[in-house]
Amino acid sequence: MASIKDVAKKAGVSISTVSYVISGKRKVSEKTRENVLYVMDELGYRSHAVAKALASKRTNIIALVLSPHKRPIGITEMDFISAASERAIARGYHLTLWTVGNDSLKDLQELTAQGLFDGIILMEINDIDARVKWLDKANIPFEIVGRCQDIEKYYYTDIDFQTTILDALNYLKNLGHDNIAFINQSKEVLENGYGPVVKVHKYFNELCNEMNIHGEEFFANASPSSGYEIMEHIINDLKDVSAVMVMNDSTIPGIFRAAYKEMIKIPQDISLMSLVTSSRFAEMMVPAVTEMAVPSKNIMYDAVNSLIDRLEGEEQTRHGSLWPCELNIRKSTAEKRKK
Template identity: 35%
Template sequence: MVRMQDVAEHANVSIATVSFVVNGTKRVSDKTRRRVESAMSELGFTRNVVARALASKRSRIIALLFPQLDLRFNAASMDFVHGASTAAAERDHHLVVWPVANDPTALRGYLDGGLVDGVLAMEVQLEDPRVPTLEETKTPFVLIGRTADPSGLAWADIDFEKTVRENLDHLAALGHERIALVLEPQHVLGESAYAPPVRVEAAYRDWCADRGFDAIVAPCRRDPASGTELAAALLAEHPDLTAVAIMNDEAAPGLLRGIRASGRTIPGDVSVLGVGMASKVAAFCEPPLVHSSPPGYELGHAAAIALIELLDDPDVEPIRTLLPCRFGEGDSVGPARPFDSARTIGTSMP
């Protein structure tokens, strides 16, 4: 078994210096740290996590709160987790995922165990009940998302307002004026509204008002069958619709199927654009969707780094980062076709 003494001799430093590096109890120069870590790697030295936690009074573990893993752990979510996990490893920390509901009682039960140094909270509600609990327990935290009033909080979020404007401007440049917005329900996580669909709807309505367009908002449950049903109802009520922007990954394949079943073509008759949709999800659709992909990795990475810096220095300036989605290519968007009532009655094409 390799000892600290062995590492110290190999790196030509004192045992105390090795202890500082291993336990994080005192800052050492980057050059010395690299020499010690190189010696540890070459000798196969394994850190004693428990001893390190006792010495530093920190577990060097951060938790990612992710409610409803069974319903929402999709490709876009994985990008956030990957970014946070990578950042934690870069800063010599470990990331654990806690599938705890947005419920303060359940969260307090997790926090009482004293396992983690700090928390990253995903799936943020406008009035998120976890925030008061984290503040009351004096748990350092960073939100991946924003509450209705995020002032005073540390957060990293998607710039939904800019994303929506850019997506809708793209459709308008192709001549689309009758554009519907399909969203997941706002109350998917509890009584308080889930922040992303609220912000996307508000940005969409503002955009429509600025251009004098009618706002057509259609909530949809998160499953393909609901997407198919919605497409039929939407096109029956608005037969002159030429484009749909959808922020509901699970319903998107069904929506496309429902549009085709109405006798319409994509993008010939109806263009479809995925808002905040992971590129992997967009690629699996038929046709592949033009989409805006969330900067999940970047936001997860930034939030985790910010949390670790907050743990190192409680007085550090809180992070407040907004990043828009990235535009992704696909085959589902084309120029608007002039409305022809005869084309709304066609052969069903499931």
């Protein structure tokens, strides 16, 4: 519990000198410096984060905002969180988790008013997002993980959905699949303008056209039963479909159940591929699911670094970066079977 005052007294120098030894913001003679350092070590001095924050107007804490009620925290979200926490700590910051309720704008205002956070990382972005506008106007440093309207005005990191869908379709097409069903998230989420769903919806349809693939899109709730229903429909009514793509992890167990019930083998009869998933999830399925895996580490490293760089006043050349998902070929996809 030694304070800077104790160190100063014992070292026979002023408080400011100790402070400058620590921060390096002013030249200190080598002799005093060494002496101060020695005393600091002897007393086991650690700077008091709160006092430092009050004086310097910097807390070294950043907040990650999540709304678990709107979008439950799954493995993918968890990967984001731990990557962010790791990166923040590595750069000398703390990461706090701020789980907001329904009125997320109001919660965000509460959060920032306390002056506890140097910066904010916003996830689960809608195309028109009141929080983004407010943070911008309030002049609070923030980083978007996702994209929204006028994204070029802000700092962001996101998945490159276009490349992701292109890579996925290419992979399936090379296996001979040219009639593909795609299970997206719910229509409601699409209409709310949730970025990933909007983008994937757009690119899937565009790229199928360009690539001469017959693509049919379905919207499912985040539940196994919803996946079950749609898969039943695909198996029974759409006999030409030979591959199913999903961007809705929760439906996957239902898809397997329907296939099992209808005696359809994955991948022999129908190939299954998951988009924007966590590897840890895809590996848990039996058979393990071929996926386009979210590069969560890359994304969060970028986001946290960009935010902290700005907080520390570094030059910013970058405004945003996009990371495609990575193809992990596992056991749920195979060549289209000859009829």
